[in-house]
Amino acid sequence: MSTAPYPSEHPTPSQLLADKSVLVTGAGMGIGRAIAKACAREGAKVLVADFNEAAGAETVAAIEAAGGEACFAAADVSDEDAVAAMVQQTIDRFGQLDLACNSAALSRGHGPIHRFEKAVFDQTLAMCLANTWLCMKHELEHMLERGSGAIVNISSNASLRGQAHNAAYASAKGGVNILTKSTAAEVAARGVRVNAVSPGTIRTPGVERHFEEHPAQKEMLLQSMPMARLGEPGEIAEAVVFLLSDRASYITGQVLSVDGGGAVR
Numbered sequence: 001m002s003t004a005p006y007p008s009e010h011p012t013p014s015q016l017l018a019d020k021s022v023l024v025t026g027a028g029m030g031i032g033r034a035i036a037k038a039c040a041r042e043g044a045k046v047l048v049a050d051f052n053e054a055a056g057a058e059t060v061a062a063i064e065a066a067g068g069e070a071c072f073a074a075a076d077v078s079d080e081d082a083v084a085a086m087v088q089q090t091i092d093r094f095g096q097l098d099l100a101c102n103s104a105a106l107s108r109g110h111g112p113i114h115r116f117e118k119a120v121f122d123q124t125l126a127m128c129l130a131n132t133w134l135c136m137k138h139e140l141e142h143m144l145e146r147g148s149g150a151i152v153n154i155s156s157n158a159s160l161r162g163q164a165h166n167a168a169y170a171s172a173k174g175g176v177n178i179l180t181k182s183t184a185a186e187v188a189a190r191g192v193r194v195n196a197v198s199p200g201t202i203r204t205p206g207v208e209r210h211f212e213e214h215p216a217q218k219e220m221l222l223q224s225m226p227m228a229r230l231g232e233p234g235e236i237a238e239a240v241v242f243l244l245s246d247r248a249s250y251i252t253g254q255v256l257s258v259d260g261g262g263a264v265r
């Protein structure tokens, strides 16, 4: 089974993800919420997955208030049973799983590499890398059976160069990049595309909190950035929507930085 043909052979849909179902992990807030909302705006039915139930419910309410369709799955995506149940819930609710965006991640802290605790290193890998693999494992089981699908994993520009005092997170996200490419190579001939989006520094609640506590860091960062501003969660979401859509029918195994030029400064 090949991937979807170039859409110019078909009438251009007015919504990029019309009639698709999409699973978005970490969709309770920040970038994941923006992705879930953008997918719904483009006509997709959205399974909002998060371990924060109140936040997930807010995302569902926002989608429904805008006229979209969504439902919530309470899931810790580092737990295999919860991941399997979340994928099954999508299929039960929407009939099938067409698309997925794996955005959930937790970084377990910064620190000098020779003082870093092994337990913290292990946790970061589990919450950023192993969870992404686990989600793809269960999403692909269904997509490969159907012979079609598209997945976008959320990486980070921390993965592109070495980053002092952030080795665990940077390594985990570097792992997400090569996991994405390896999976793409494995499933391309079976109708499924797999890409990653690598955000620069995005104006999410966590990032805003950090910069409120360390305003000098924000100033330094802005001065070093070609566009001299933080990104918006919605700007990540637009790239994800494109890569999930049939407009990206010949794109797989790529890591797309969405960073205001941060990677080329």
Ligand SMILES: NC(=O)c1ccc[n+]([C@@H]2O[C@H](COP(=O)([O-])OP(=O)(O)OC[C@H]3O[C@@H](n4cnc5c(N)ncnc54)[C@H](O)[C@@H]3O)[C@@H](O)[C@H]2O)c1
Pocket (backbone or CB within 6 Å): 025, 026, 027, 028, 029, 030, 031, 032, 049, 050, 051, 052, 055, 075, 076, 077, 078, 103, 104, 105, 106, 127, 131, 154, 155, 156, 157, 158, 198, 199, 200, 201, 202, 203, 204, 205, 206, 207
């Ligand atoms: N904000 C940035 O500047 C930035 C930069 C680069 C990459 N990223 C990446 O973008 C993604 C989203 O980041 P964000 O800043 O929006 O984060 P956030 O902390 O604002 O939101 C993350 C969401 O994921 C959920 N989550 C985390 N771990 C989970 C788990 N195991 N199971 C279920 N839900 C879980 C949280 O409850 C939360 O709702 C992450 O993969 C992050 O590494 C963010």
